[in-house]
Amino acid sequence: MRRVVPVLAILAWRNLWRNYRRTLIMLLAIGLGVWAMIFMAAVMRGMTDEMVRNGLHTLPGEVQIHQRDYRRDPSVVNSMAPPSGALLQALQQPPVVAWAARVRVPAVLASERGSRGVTLLGVDPQAEAPLGSLPQELVAGRFLSGADDRGLVLGASLARRLETGLGKRVVIMSQDPHNNVADRGARVVGIYRARLSGTEERFLYAGRSVVQDMLGMGGAVSEVAASAGDYRHVAAWYPRIAAAAGADLEVVSWTELDPFLDTMLGVQDGFSLVFMVVIFLALSFGLINTLVMAVFERIREIGLMQALGMRPRLILAQILLESLFLLVLGLAAGNLLALLSIVPLESGIDISGVALGMEMMGMGNTLYPVLALRDMLMSTGVVVTLGLLASLLPAWRAARLDPVRALNTT
Amino acid sequence: MWKNILIGCALLWVHSATAAGPDAAEIIRRAMDHYRGQSSYAQMTMIIHRPDWERRMRMRAWTEGDKQTLVRVIEPKKDAGSGTLTVDGNMWTYTPSINRVIKVPSSMMSQNWMGSDFSNKDISKDTALIDQYDHTLLEQRERDGHRVYVIQCVPHEDAPVVWGREVLQIRDDWVLLRQEFWDQDNVLVKTLRALEVGQLSGRAVATVLRMGREDAPGEWTEVRTTQVDFDLDLPANLFTLSSLRNPRQ
Numbered sequence: 001m002r003r004v005v006p007v008l009a010i011l012a013w014r015n016l017w018r019n020y021r022r023t024l025i026m027l028l029a030i031g032l033g034v035w036a037m038i039f040m041a042a043v044m045r046g047m048t049d050e051m052v053r054n055g056l057h058t059l060p061g062e063v064q065i066h067q068r069d070y071r072r073d074p075s076v077v078n079s080m081a082p083p084s085g086a087l088l089q090a091l092q093q094p095p096v097v098a099w100a101a102r103v104r105v106p107a108v109l110a111s112e113r114g115s116r117g118v119t120l121l122g123v124d125p126q127a128e129a130p131l132g133s134l135p136q137e138l139v140a141g142r143f144l145s146g147a148d149d150r151g152l153v154l155g156a157s158l159a160r161r162l163e164t165g166l167g168k169r170v171v172i173m174s175q176d177p178h179n180n181v182a183d184r185g186a187r188v189v190g191i192y193r194a195r196l197s198g199t200e201e202r203f204l205y206a207g208r209s210v211v212q213d214m215l216g217m218g219g220a221v222s223e224v225a226a227s228a229g230d231y232r233h234v235a236a237w238y239p240r241i242a243a244a245a246g247a248d249l250e251v252v253s254w255t256e257l258d259p260f261l262d263t264m265l266g267v268q269d270g271f272s273l274v275f276m277v278v279i280f281l282a283l284s285f286g287l288i289n290t291l292v293m294a295v296f297e298r299i300r301e302i303g304l305m306q307a308l309g310m311r312p313r314l315i316l317a318q319i320l321l322e323s324l325f326l327l328v329l330g331l332a333a334g335n336l337l338a339l340l341s342i343v344p345l346e347s348g349i350d351i352s353g354v355a356l357g358m359e360m361m362g363m364g365n366t367l368y369p370v371l372a373l374r375d376m377l378m379s380t381g382v383v384v385t386l387g388l389l390a391s392l393l394p395a396w397r398a399a400r401l402d403p404v405r406a407l408n409t410t
Numbered sequence: 411m412w413k414n415i416l417i418g419c420a421l422l423w424v425h426s427a428t429a430a431g432p433d434a435a436e437i438i439r440r441a442m443d444h445y446r447g448q449s450s451y452a453q454m455t456m457i458i459h460r461p462d463w464e465r466r467m468r469m470r471a472w473t474e475g476d477k478q479t480l481v482r483v484i485e486p487k488k489d490a491g492s493g494t495l496t497v498d499g500n501m502w503t504y505t506p507s508i509n510r511v512i513k514v515p516s517s518m519m520s521q522n523w524m525g526s527d528f529s530n531k532d533i534s535k536d537t538a539l540i541d542q543y544d545h546t547l548l549e550q551r552e553r554d555g556h557r558v559y560v561i562q563c564v565p566h567e568d569a570p571v572v573w574g575r576e577v578l579q580i581r582d583d584w585v586l587l588r589q590e591f592w593d594q595d596n597v598l599v600k601t602l603r604a605l606e607v608g609q610l611s612g613r614a615v616a617t618v619l620r621m622g623r624e625d626a627p628g629e630w631t632e633v634r635t636t637q638v639d640f641d642l643d644l645p646a647n648l649f650t651l652s653s654l655r656n657p658r659q
Contacts, residue, residue, distance in 0.1 A: 108517040112572045112593040115520040150568070168594045171570045173516040180500055181516040183570035 008314060012321035015294065026290050027330050033283040034334025034379055035341070040279075041272040041375035042342050046368045048268045054195060055261040061100070061131055061225025062234040062254045065245055070222060071252075076105050077177050079220040080249060090244035091226055095237050098130035099226035103211045107174040109154070109204055111162040118158065118204045120172060122211030122221075123147070131227050134205070135192030140166045142190050149207040151189030155200025159191050166191055172206070176216045184214050272375060276382045283383075284390040291323055291394040302398055303406025312399035319395035320388060327387040331380055342371045434545035434561045437580050442476075442540065444584035445615065447640035449474040454635045458526050461628040467524070478649040479533070482657060483524075494523070495654040496534040504654045511651055520572075527600070527621045527631040542569035543576070557582040573599075581607075583614045598624050610638045 016023050065087070067080040082101050083091055091099045103122030108115050124147040128134050134143060139156055152170065164170055166188055173183040186206065194200045212218065228237055234253045242251035255262040295302070302315060348366040450473045458465045468485040482493035491506040501514040519530045543563035551558050561578045565571035574594035579587040589602040600623045604616035615638060622630035647653055 106517070108520065110520040110572050112574075112591075112599055117517060169565070169567075169572070169574075171520075171572050173519055173570065175516050179513065181519060183516060183519070185565060185567065185569045185571055187567070 004314060008318045008321055012318050012325060015298075015318075015322055016325055019294070019297075022290060022293070023326065026286060026326055027333060029283060029286050030327060030330025030383070031333035031337060033279050034331055034383060035337040037272075037276040037279050037379040037382070038335065038338035038371070038375055039342060039369070040275050041379070042338070042369040042371050043367065044271060044275075045268060045370040045372055045375065048264050049370055050368065051264055052261050054199075055258050061133065061227050063226045063238045063241055063251060064254075064257060065224040065226070065241070065249050065251050066222070068248060068250050071250065074104065074106065074222070076103075076175060076215050076217055076222075079103070079177075079217055079222050080224075082219055082221050083224055086244040087241070087246070087249075090241050091224070095228040096226045096241075097228055098127075099224060100124060100127035100131055100133070101208075101221040101224045102128070103208055103215070103217070103220075104222040105174055105211075105215065107172050107204070109158070109162065110171045110173065111164040111168070113163040114161065116158065116161060116201065118154075119202050120174060120211060121203055121205050122208040123205055124208045125149075131225060133225065135194060137193045138190050139193050140191040141188070143192075144189070144205060144207050147208040148210060149189070150186060150210055151207075152186045153190035153192055153205040154188060155197075155203065156191050156193050157197040157200035158204070159188070161201065164188060172204070172214070174215060178216075182215050186210075269374075269378075273378060273382070276379050277386070280382055280386050284386060287323070287326070287387060288390050288394060290326075291319065291391050292397075294322070295319065295394050295398040298398075299401065299406050299409050302401055303403045303409070306401065306403040307407060316395045316399040319398050320391055323387060323391035323395070324384070327383055331383055335376055335380075338376070339371070342369050345369050346371065432547075432559070434547040434559070435540065437547070437559050437561060437584075438540055438545060438563070438578065441578075441580045441584045441586050444613065445586065446473045449642050449644050450638060450640050451642055451644075452635055452638040454633050456524070456526060457632040457634070458524075459628075459630050459632065465525070472644060472648055474644055474649065480649055480654065481533075491657065493654050493657075494533065495649060495651065497649055499534055501530055501534045502651060502654060511655055527623065527629065532621075538569070538571065539563060539576070542566050542571060548577070553581075558587065581614075585614050585616055587616070600624060605632075610635065611640055613638075613640065 065080070065083070067078045070078040070080075072078075083099075090096070100123070102124070103120070105120050105122075107118055107120035109118050123134070123144070125134065125144050126146065135153070135155075138153075141153070143153055144151060152172070154170075159165055162170065169185050169187050171183055171185050173181065176182040192200070192205075194203075208221070212220070226241065228234070234255065238251060238253045245251050305315065306312070346369060348368050350366060450471075452471045454469055454471065456467045456469060458467075466486075467483050467489060469481055469483045471479065471481045473479045477496075477498045479496045480493065481495075483489045483491065491504075493504050495502045495504075501519070502511050503514060504511045514530055514534075519534070521530055522528065523530050523533050543565050546562050546564075547559055548562050549560040551560065559578075559580045559582070561580065563576045563578060565573065565575075572593075573591050574596065575592050577588075577590040577592065579589075581587055585604065585607050586602075587604045587607075590598055591600045591602075593599050600621060602619060602621045604618070605620050606616070606618040607614055608617040609615070610617065615635060617635050618632060619635075620630050620632045
């Protein structure tokens with residue numbers, strides 16, 4: 001057997017190049033197919049990563065603590081006392097690396113020329129900064145200097161819609177816990193830009209103590225957000241926070257806060273696999289056809305080999321080897337092509353032409369494809385497994401030829 | 411920069427002028443007391459005018475002190491009985507067709523009132539003009555045998571007011587002739603004008619008031635007062651939710 005395999009391999013290799021034109025066409029097809037698989041997967045991975053990143057950015061802190069009813073009705077009535085006792089202790093211990101308490105209530109922002117509904121975030125900038133929850137890019141002015149900063153920071157898109165700007169006074173209106181109108185004027189001290197204009201229009205930042213004063217809620221806050229650095233491993237530590245928080249508070253991780261994001265991460269691999277299989281199904285017809293032709297052309301030859309004593313098993317192996325060579329060559333070409341085409345694009349593809357549509361899915365106007373090793377391995381796995389399965393049929397037929405009849409075919 | 415200097419000069423000049431003249435805040439206080447008295451009852455017609463349609467509503471209004479107002483629509487029939495109650499900056503509306511009293515949430519305070527060019531805030535926050543602004547007397551001029559005070563009101567830093575400043579013209583018999591709303595870029599946005607001043611119940615009253623936006627000259631809301639009585643004894647339960655719902659007057 002040990003001497004047989006190299007011989008079979010040589011036979012298969014040479015057979016492959018007997019009709020080199022057909023082989024090259026098949027190689028091209030497989031190469032393009034594999035490239036398409038990996039490219040699609042990279043683009044999709046880029047999209048999901050982006051959605052998760054954007055989602056987590058507007059929902060910072062992998063674990064959030066609220067009053068029990070806050071998520072059902074995010075109003076000022078459902079606020080909680082700032083963390084103390086066991087909860088405070090749990091928040092100050094590793095693995096928690098950063099935490100912040102903020103006020104988060106619906107409000108209306110009015111200028112001379114319009115008003116819009118927003119989510120008012122009363123933040124303490126010093127505590128929020130390590131969480132990465134503050135706007136990354138300021139286009140004008142400065143961010144709030146502290147929890148008692150009397151200014152406002154709003155998004156560029158919101159400023160445009162309300163026809164207001166840096167240094168102007170605007171009015172925030174909300175409701176206090178007794179349902180009375182709570183409002184105050186404030187000066188715009190900073191304008192930020194976010195990846196999504198939806199974010200810019202929704203979130204309005206003000207100093208936490210100033211908001212607490214305005215709403216007459218004392219020291220209470222709406223939510224506490226905590227982070228341990230990596231969003232993927234949140235399940236390991238958040239039950240401990242939940243235990244420390246007690247029964248009156250609800251502790252949820254981002255996977256529950258935004259199940260959509262969590263699901264997206266989960267189905268990403270599944271989607272890629274489905275795509276790859278579909279692409280391969282189209283390819284497999286070409287592959288089977290090629291092999292069927294190759295066997296058909298060589299019926300007399302196969303009959304001769306059998307007559308000389310070659311076992312059907314070896315004939316099967318030879319055809320499968322031939323198919324494997326073809327697939328491996330195609331895979332190499334496809335992977336190389338994918339590498340060459342994706343790496344230059346990793347700095348981002350401009351999709352601003354369809355940005356509006358993409359924004360509905362929570363994406364910005366640049367797409368960053370991500371070339372992941374697992375996608376390349378997955379495509380290789382799919383192509384080799386399914387390819388060999390598809391080649392079984394022609395190989396099986398070749399191995400079962402009757403030598404006498406085969407030799408007599410003209 | 412030159413703007414600041416100009417305002418500085420104006421302030422300086424005003425300061426020297428006010429040393430002799432009346433206090434600006436006092437004038438506004440007087441004007442406000444003048445048109446609503448300690449308590450008042452008025453019948454008026456509100457005309458909402460747009461380039462392609464016009465709508466008239468007759469209504470009755472009661473006020474007491476600075477903080478209590480009740481307005482009820484009597485015509486057209488479709489809207490009869492609906493009303494607005496404001497007490498201390500909070501506002502409720504009642505609509506008979508749905509038989510509900512609704513508290514106007516803060517999110518709707520900057521929306522318009524009954525489709526007019528007045529905002530809910532204009533209706534519910536009368537006295538803000540006194541408490542939450544700095545007043546300066548800009549000028550005193552003579553017109554039609556009356557002295558007219560021109561007063562600039564600049565909102566306090568924290569005041570829930572979007573305007574950059576408001577300029578009021580008040581006649582020496584305390585009739586508000588004109589109220590201009592300027593934005594923070596010094597552009598005039600809307601103006602409330604007294605188109606006619608007449609005598610009602612022995613007082614000079616602006617009988618026709620028109621609110622209009624400067625950028626839409628064909629759109630305005632006019633309030634024509636046909637009858638007004640001052641300093642009445644109003645029942646104690648008038649400014650309550652139950653009276654909003656069940657008219658007893």
